[in-house]
Amino acid sequence: MFFRSEKLLIPLEKPASPDPNGAAAIQELLGGKFGEMSTLNNYLHQSFGFKEKKKLKPFYDLVASITAEELGHVELITTAINLMLEDSLPEGDPTSAPLEEAKNLRNTHHSIVGGGGHQVMDSMGHFWSGEHVFSSGNLVSDLLHNFFLETGARMHKHRCYQMTTNAAARNVIGYLMVRGGVHQAAYAMALRKITGVEMTKMLPTPNIDDSKIPEARKWQAIGSHRKLYTFSNEGEYADVAGVWSGPADWADGEPLEVIQGAPEYAAEGPVIGGNTSLFSPDYAPEEIYEIAAQLMKKGGISPLQPNDGLHSRFQGSTSDSPGASAQEGRKTMEEPSEKKKKSKK
Ligand code: MN
Numbered sequence: 001m002f003f004r005s006e007k008l009l010i011p012l013e014k015p016a017s018p019d020p021n022g023a024a025a026i027q028e029l030l031g032g033k034f035g036e037m038s039t040l041n042n043y044l045h046q047s048f049g050f051k052e053k054k055k056l057k058p059f060y061d062l063v064a065s066i067t068a069e070e071l072g073h074v075e076l077i078t079t080a081i082n083l084m085l086e087d088s089l090p091e092g093d094p095t096s097a098p099l100e101e102a103k104n105l106r107n108t109h110h111s112i113v114g115g116g117g118h119q120v121m122d123s124m125g126h127f128w129s130g131e132h133v134f135s136s137g138n139l140v141s142d143l144l145h146n147f148f149l150e151t152g153a154r155m156h157k158h159r160c161y162q163m164t165t166n167a168a169a170r171n172v173i174g175y176l177m178v179r180g181g182v183h184q185a186a187y188a189m190a191l192r193k194i195t196g197v198e199m200t201k202m203l204p205t206p207n208i209d210d211s212k213i214p215e216a217r218k219w220q221a222i223g224s225h226r227k228l229y230t231f232s233n234e235g236e237y238a239d240v241a242g243v244w245s246g247p248a249d250w251a252d253g254e255p256l257e258v259i260q261g262a263p264e265y266a267a268e269g270p271v272i273g274g275n276t277s278l279f280s281p282d283y284a285p286e287e288i289y290e291i292a293a294q295l296m297k298k299g300g301i302s303p304l305q306p307n308d309g310l311h312s313r314f315q316g317s318t319s320d321s322p323g324a325s326a327q328e329g330r331k332t333m334e335e336p337s338e339k340k341k342k343s344k345k
């Protein structure tokens with residue numbers, strides 16, 4: 001099972017202006033054959049169907065740890081797409097065709113279907129498919145496939161980087177290139193442990209130097225290109241060190257590190273806004289409180305007090321905040337009225 005955090009893998013800032021065609025291009029990195037949906041689902045299903053995972057634990061731990069990271073990559077690239085689409089749908093008198101420009105955007109699904117939001121598709125509008133998942137039950141074949149997948153993923157990221165100057169896109173791509181390099185190296189090391197074959201010598205591809213990209217260089221500077229994260233605080237995937245240890249050839253021979261848990265630089269993500277009047281009701285906590293108060297009055301339940309549980313919950317408080325006990329009290333008051341209703345029937 002998985003735990004969830006409100007943090008994004010890296011801090012991400014809103015772009016200065018909408019960039020819907022940039023968003024359409026980097027859809028490839030979400031829903032393309034070599035996108036994050038593919039890396040996630042390949043490793044996810046390989047880990048679910050892994051044969052002899054206790055006997056082959058370092059290799060299982062590798063696939064399982066990278067699976068968890070890829071889920072965070074799906075979140076990261078999706079957030080970048082949505083930030084680039086923010087405010088991409090102008091509002092106005094419908095008869096004046098305020099959305100006319102949306103006809104000329106590369107991806108009309110963003111506007112029509114997504115309401116200015118991402119789609120689980122590639123840059124050409126093909127929906128992501130489970131056909132992109134390779135899980136053969138043969139560890140060597142799966143690892144070889146994963147190496148190739150990371151190779152293609154880095155190539156596509158490098159090309160997308162060159163298609164946009166959007167800061168949100170470039171920040172995410174730079175980070176994902178560094179992490180893709182870690183995954184590529186990790187699968188190569190796993191293959192070397194099992195078969196003795198040196199993948200990176202046999203296939204030195206793609207020939208991409210991350211240090212030429214400022215948005216990648218900053219992650220190298222803090223050693224992210226040498227670290228593998230387990231995304232578990234229980235120590236359950238610690239045997240990944242059986243694969244990921246020793247000197248990093250690609251980092252001046254500095255030591256590879258396994259980090260228990262998530263990266264320390266993970267940060268709360270930006271709130272995506274825009275188009276509320278077109279696509280969602282305006283949310284005002286006070287109004288919802290008023291409606292709830294009226295409903296409770298009709299139902300013969302004691303009226304809400306401004307500081308009681310329900311009200312303060314709408315303000316984002318927690319269960320131990322003032323008023324939470326009043327909320328508990330209300331629950332016990334509801335029970336007799338429920339019973340009354342039933343006994344009337
Ligand atoms: Mn990834």
Ligand code: MN
Binds near residue numbers: 039070150179180
């Ligand atoms: Mn990866």
